[in-house]
Amino acid sequence: MKPKSIVLGCTGQDGSYLCKSLLDQGFDVVGTTTKKYPNLERLSTLKITDKFKVLYCDLEDFDQIKKIINKINPIEIYNLSAQSSVGSSFKKPIETHKSIVNATLNILEACRELNFKGNIFFAGSSEIFGSTKIPANLNSPIDLRSPYATAKYQSFLISKMYRKIYQLNCVTGILFNHESPLRDEKFVIKKIINKSIKIKKGSKEKLILGDITIKRDWGYAKEYVEAFQLINRSELNRDYLICTGKSHSLQTIIEKIFNKLNLDWTDHVEVRRDLYRSNEIESSLGDPKQIYKDLGWKSKIHIDELIQKLLDDEIHK
Numbered sequence: 612m613k614p615k616s617i618v619l620g621c622t623g624q625d626g627s628y629l630c631k632s633l634l635d636q637g638f639d640v641v642g643t644t645t646k647k648y649p650n651l652e653r654l655s656t657l658k659i660t661d662k663f664k665v666l667y668c669d670l671e672d673f674d675q676i677k678k679i680i681n682k683i684n685p686i687e688i689y690n691l692s693a694q695s696s697v698g699s700s701f702k703k704p705i706e707t708h709k710s711i712v713n714a715t716l717n718i719l720e721a722c723r724e725l726n727f728k729g730n731i732f733f734a735g736s737s738e739i740f741g742s743t744k745i746p747a748n749l750n751s752p753i754d755l756r757s758p759y760a761t762a763k764y765q766s767f768l769i770s771k772m773y774r775k776i777y778q779l780n781c782v783t784g785i786l787f788n789h790e791s792p793l794r795d796e797k798f799v800i801k802k803i804i805n806k807s808i809k810i811k812k813g814s815k816e817k818l819i820l821g822d823i824t825i826k827r828d829w830g831y832a833k834e835y836v837e838a839f840q841l842i843n844r845s846e847l848n849r850d851y852l853i854c855t856g857k858s859h860s861l862q863t864i865i866e867k868i869f870n871k872l873n874l875d876w877t878d879h880v881e882v883r884r885d886l887y888r889s890n891e892i893e894s895s896l897g898d899p900k901q902i903y904k905d906l907g908w909k910s911k912i913h914i915d916e917l918i919q920k921l922l923d924d925e926i927h928k
């Protein structure tokens with residue numbers, strides 16, 4: 612019998628890459644979606660739509676989750692489902708909270724009631740650290756600057772609590788930003804890629820952005836889902852940061868993208884003060900030493916290579 616895995620949030624960027632990776636390893640995968648009519652475009656891009664079942668599951672509904680976990684009886688669960696945009700979380704704090712905190716609590720409580728002995732991974736976020744002056748690690752101070760960060764921190768604590776008090780094998784990967792051709796267009800790098808290519812093809816539109824001095828530790832989603840699995844399967848049962856250890860300003864990324872297209876970014880980008888976030892994180896950088904030391908994982912892709920991948924994918928669509 613094939614080992615079974617449940618991926619909650621299988622239609623998103625990471626869910627799609629994770630399902631592909633699990634299928635390639637011979638897992639019997641069951642994915643869940645919170646939509647009656649889910650967007651299966653990413654699964655279709657990876658040519659895996661008909662390779663596994665996608666079940667509707669309202670993660671607010673405890674009984675439904677419990678039933679699915681009980682029926683599938685997987686050896687591992689990945690909880691990636693979330694309203695995942697920081698920007699949207701300011702406008703949708705309740706939805707964000709429910710989709711992250713209530714879902715996590717329901718999943719873990721269902722596992723507790725079922726006496727689940729498998730591994731459970733939760734996708735946390737570097738947003739919990741706010742701005743980092745030095746590379747963040749698990750002992751860094753917490754500075755919550757959005758409803759999204761607050762929800763991710765609450766879920767991180769809930770997961771720790773279930774591990775400590777109820778001995779569930781549940782761990783959190785604290786993810787720094789990661790991109791790929793499957794990233795939603797509402798996220799900034801994908802937006803820059805799409806708009807710059809339109810400009811290259813002759814569009815006179817301006818690329819309108821907020822603060823471009825912000826710095827982030829940007830990685831590649833396909834590599835990050837490999838880290839999810841190592842963390843989830845590790846007998847150490849610990850939380851880890853998943854990051855590259857290098858940060859770049861948004862302006863540097865814009866320059867690199869426009870340079871690759873032989874365009875001068877200053878001719879095409881308009882920075883608008885009214886788009887600045889009042890609680891903006893100026894700089895975010897993680898320390899990847901622990902995950903490398905314990906699990907041998909490190910990000911291999913250089914930022915230039917990642918940008919090239921994103922551009923190539925969009926150009927050849």
Ligand code: NDP
Pocket residue numbers: 620621622623624625626643644645646649650690691692693694695696706707710734735736737786787788789790795
């Ligand atoms: P995506 O937004 O691409 O995927 C998340 C999935 O969650 C969606 O496809 C959606 O699937 C589901 N979902 C459940 N509730 C909601 C809701 N209320 N609004 C919108 N979507 C919802 O995220 P990623 O794959 O990029 O990220 C995976 C996880 O990692 C998320 O939990 C995210 O918060 C976290 N993370 C991601 C980072 C990144 O840089 N990508 C950085 C840090 C953390 P459906 O509609 O089918 O239910």
